[in-house]
Amino acid sequence: MSHNLRDISAHQPGHQPSKMLAVLAVFFGCGALASASASILCVSQQKVPWCTTTIGAAVSAASPGDTILVGPGTYKEDVIVTKSLSLLALDGRRAIIDASGLSNGIFINGMSAMPNTGVSNVTVSGLTVENANFEGILVANAYDVTLTGNRVIDNDKALSGRACPGLPAFETSEGEDCGEGIHLMSDLHSSVVRNTVEHNAGGILITDETGANRGNLVSGNVVQDNVWDCGITMASHPPAVSIGPGPTPSFGVSNNTISHNLSARNGVSGSGAGVGIFAPGPGAWDSGNVVIDNTLIGNGNAGVAMHNHGFAPSPLPGVNLNDNVIIGNHFSGNGADSGDAATPGTVGINIYSVAPITGTVVSQNTFDNEAIDVAFKASTGQLSVHFNNFHRGAIGIDNLGTAQINATENWWGCITGPGSHGCATASGPSIWTIPWLFSPFQPDSN
Numbered sequence: 001m002s003h004n005l006r007d008i009s010a011h012q013p014g015h016q017p018s019k020m021l022a023v024l025a026v027f028f029g030c031g032a033l034a035s036a037s038a039s040i041l042c043v044s045q046q047k048v049p050w051c052t053t054t055i056g057a058a059v060s061a062a063s064p065g066d067t068i069l070v071g072p073g074t075y076k077e078d079v080i081v082t083k084s085l086s087l088l089a090l091d092g093r094r095a096i097i098d099a100s101g102l103s104n105g106i107f108i109n110g111m112s113a114m115p116n117t118g119v120s121n122v123t124v125s126g127l128t129v130e131n132a133n134f135e136g137i138l139v140a141n142a143y144d145v146t147l148t149g150n151r152v153i154d155n156d157k158a159l160s161g162r163a164c165p166g167l168p169a170f171e172t173s174e175g176e177d178c179g180e181g182i183h184l185m186s187d188l189h190s191s192v193v194r195n196t197v198e199h200n201a202g203g204i205l206i207t208d209e210t211g212a213n214r215g216n217l218v219s220g221n222v223v224q225d226n227v228w229d230c231g232i233t234m235a236s237h238p239p240a241v242s243i244g245p246g247p248t249p250s251f252g253v254s255n256n257t258i259s260h261n262l263s264a265r266n267g268v269s270g271s272g273a274g275v276g277i278f279a280p281g282p283g284a285w286d287s288g289n290v291v292i293d294n295t296l297i298g299n300g301n302a303g304v305a306m307h308n309h310g311f312a313p314s315p316l317p318g319v320n321l322n323d324n325v326i327i328g329n330h331f332s333g334n335g336a337d338s339g340d341a342a343t344p345g346t347v348g349i350n351i352y353s354v355a356p357i358t359g360t361v362v363s364q365n366t367f368d369n370e371a372i373d374v375a376f377k378a379s380t381g382q383l384s385v386h387f388n389n390f391h392r393g394a395i396g397i398d399n400l401g402t403a404q405i406n407a408t409e410n411w412w413g414c415i416t417g418p419g420s421h422g423c424a425t426a427s428g429p430s431i432w433t434i435p436w437l438f439s440p441f442q443p444d445s446n
Helices: 017-029 055-061
Strands: 040-043 064-068 073-075 078-079 085-089 095-098 106-110 120-126 127-131 138-148 152-155 184-188 191-193 197-198 205-207 215-219 222-224 232-235 256-260 262-264 275-278 291-292 296-299 304-308 325-327 331-332 349-354 358-365 366-368 372-379 381-386 395-399 404-406 426-427
Touching: 040 055, 055 064, 055 085, 078 085, 127 426, 184 262, 349 358, 372 381
Parallel strands: 040 064, 064 085, 073 095, 078 106, 085 120, 095 127, 106 138, 120 138, 127 152, 138 184, 138 191, 152 197, 184 205, 191 215, 197 222, 205 232, 215 256, 222 262, 232 275, 256 291, 262 296, 275 304, 291 325, 296 331, 304 349, 325 358, 331 366, 349 372, 358 381, 372 395, 381 404, 395 426
Antiparallel strands: none
């Protein structure tokens, strides 16, 4: 395969061109360029020949499939991407997008095609994005976007008294958090992997205002100290566009995977869980998502919160908050839930729904330093809770409603089972706990 090696003179201060060629060779070896006609462009603040001095200029000059290498420097711009390309920083701690006074640091914008996907195959890697009025990185109506190795810090600067003046109208429910640090809005099969997301209003947000949002991966991220809202949120919101006469149901958030993340100390000044799964009212749809192998510690509300708050008669279809899976996570020191979903103490997992809820599985999780490990409040439906390790002295399961809980095959902290001296307890009606495990659950090492 041959490539157009234009702009290879972009290099970090003090680096020799031969070293830059070695860097480019690494990109080639990793398959960064997908077509034989793709080019490499560069951005440098050192006035290197053939390089642009702004990222936006390089994006404008790029053809679909091109790669843009960003050298060290502070770039004061809102970078808007509407074509397939790769945007790669050579030194993420020294390649900084400072979006002070601007809407976003990076906006991957496919909204010309809403409610369908309008841009695809975009990679953003290694950049620091800070100080935007709204999201640090906003991805809208896109397919197969990869965000990896970025630092998204100190964004949502327009937030004032739980309001966000100037937020775009298509973000129908983000006025209280300015869209958080990274926002995937109506994305399909995108990946948010190994990013650091800190000191924003909230962390990583997945929503459906302008189209369906499904099949995304959020994995290996450090999401912490986003003190006003959740660490990682999947929320079904009212649509920004109407299809046909009458009220329009939400497009839906489904089949997303949240795995191997650290979500810590989020929502401690406002109201936020480690991971939130929300389908607030009629027509909302947040189903089939998997929350697996995350560490959820010290968040302001529950480690994982699932909420539905309204089921009044409506011309819209009913709420779908079914078939979500919470598996293999570690919970410690999270807060109590609040509002109509309030729990009587600190809680690892809180599932609250006014609508019927079925198909949700809670399994293979480990809890410590929570007053309540799993709380469930619904009037109808059933929750499956198996192979979890509850904390001695805690309420292992608290049924705050009248729906059923199948809680067989759990470890209650001692061999004699729930309610025995020193064991975790089961509180509330309609909980099946027999048989229980006689030792802590150990996942198969294979």
